[in-house]
Amino acid sequence: MNQASTEIIQLEHANITVQEPEKLAQQLCELFDWQVRWSGESIYGGTTVHVGNERYYLALYSMGRADEEQTELGSYQRENGLNHIGLVVKDLDAIEMRIKQAGYKTYSHGDYEPGRRFYFAVAGGLEFEMVSYASST
Numbered sequence: 001m002n003q004a005s006t007e008i009i010q011l012e013h014a015n016i017t018v019q020e021p022e023k024l025a026q027q028l029c030e031l032f033d034w035q036v037r038w039s040g041e042s043i044y045g046g047t048t049v050h051v052g053n054e055r056y057y058l059a060l061y062s063m064g065r066a067d068e069e070q071t072e073l074g075s076y077q078r079e080n081g082l083n084h085i086g087l088v089v090k091d092l093d094a095i096e097m098r099i100k101q102a103g104y105k106t107y108s109h110g111d112y113e114p115g116r117r118f119y120f121a122v123a124g125g126l127e128f129e130m131v132s133y134a135s136s137t
Contacts, residue, residue: 013050013057014085019124021060025051027122028058031095031102032087058085084119084127092116092132099130 018024021039028034028051037057042048045064050057089095096106099120109118115133122128 011056013052013059014082015048015059015061016082016085016126017061017063018126019062021047021049021062024060024122024124024126025049027102031099084129086129086131088131088133090132090134092118092130092134095130 025036025039029036034052034057037050037052039047039049042061042064047062047064049060051060052058096118099106104120104122106118106120110116115131117129117131119127119129
């Protein structure tokens with residue numbers, strides 16, 4: 001068994017193409033008490049904002065110039081090229097209230113073993129699943 005197979009592998013970030021990375025980063029900071037970890041120019045003249053906490057983040061990418069080199073980018077050219085992003089929280093009811101107060105609609109609520117969940121989407125259709133594994137009392 002090699003060393004890599006015995007280590008715990010953790011997700012560090014997801015990179016998503018969005019229209020307005022700065023605006024979305026600001027909204028996520030307000031909703032989740034996240035911070036901008038880094039921002040600047042990215043591949044092919046695009047802009048990237050890394051937003052999250054000290055351990056994990058989302059890389060919010062926007063397209064730069066359109067040229068022949070970008071044909072190799074594949075998913076970088078598709079906005080919101082994923083189904084949703086799941087975030088675990090301790091207090092699902094409190095985060096839902098916060099999300100609603102920010103003007104978002106929540107939907108697809110569900111209680112299942114071992115937790116509870118709901119979804120909401122930001123501008124451009126990027127969907128988040130909010131999950132709590134805390135026992136509801």
